[in-house]
Amino acid sequence: MVYKSLFIYNEGNHRLYMVFIRARRMQLYQERVMDHYRNPRNRGELATPDFSSDLHNPSCGDSIVIQATIKDGILANIAFEGNGCVISQAAASLLTEAIKEKSLDEIRSFTPDHLIALLGIPLGPTRLKCALLALDALKAGIARYA
Numbered sequence: 001m002v003y004k005s006l007f008i009y010n011e012g013n014h015r016l017y018m019v020f021i022r023a024r025r026m027q028l029y030q031e032r033v034m035d036h037y038r039n040p041r042n043r044g045e046l047a048t049p050d051f052s053s054d055l056h057n058p059s060c061g062d063s064i065v066i067q068a069t070i071k072d073g074i075l076a077n078i079a080f081e082g083n084g085c086v087i088s089q090a091a092a093s094l095l096t097e098a099i100k101e102k103s104l105d106e107i108r109s110f111t112p113d114h115l116i117a118l119l120g121i122p123l124g125p126t127r128l129k130c131a132l133l134a135l136d137a138l139k140a141g142i143a144r145y146a
């Protein structure tokens with residue numbers, strides 16, 4: 001039996017649909033963040049890093065260490081270690097995945113907004129500090145290396 005559309009388009013239904021789409025998108029981002037927290041990419045130590053940069057969040061005491069090797073101006077390998085909340089550790093994992101094998105110039109132009117977009121979830125001022133811990137450590141390491 002063929003059903004005619006049960007969904008009658010009107011302004012109210014459209015708004016409801018958009019709320020559903022936003023909620024679904026948020027759920028997917030949250031799942032991705034949890035996946036990076038539980039299965040972090042590039043977690044560990046490098047045997048002979050070109051730089052190692054550590055930073056801690058003074059408000060909570062959590063910390064992150066970023067190590068990288070550079071070859072011909074390209075970030076050839078990167079690893080991180082750290083203790084911290086879901087956001088700080090997932091952000092570190094997402095960051096390392098996004099910048100691996102990119103040039104130092106590309107990485108220098110990687111902004112907090114890029115990382116926040118990768119996380120894709122709303123962040124208040126406290127969570128923003130958590131999210132940017134790894135990026136700040138990375139930028140400090142590159143500044144010292146170059």
Ligand code: FES
Pocket residue numbers: 057060061062063084085086087088129130133
């Ligand atoms: Fe410490 Fe997020 S609560 S880094």
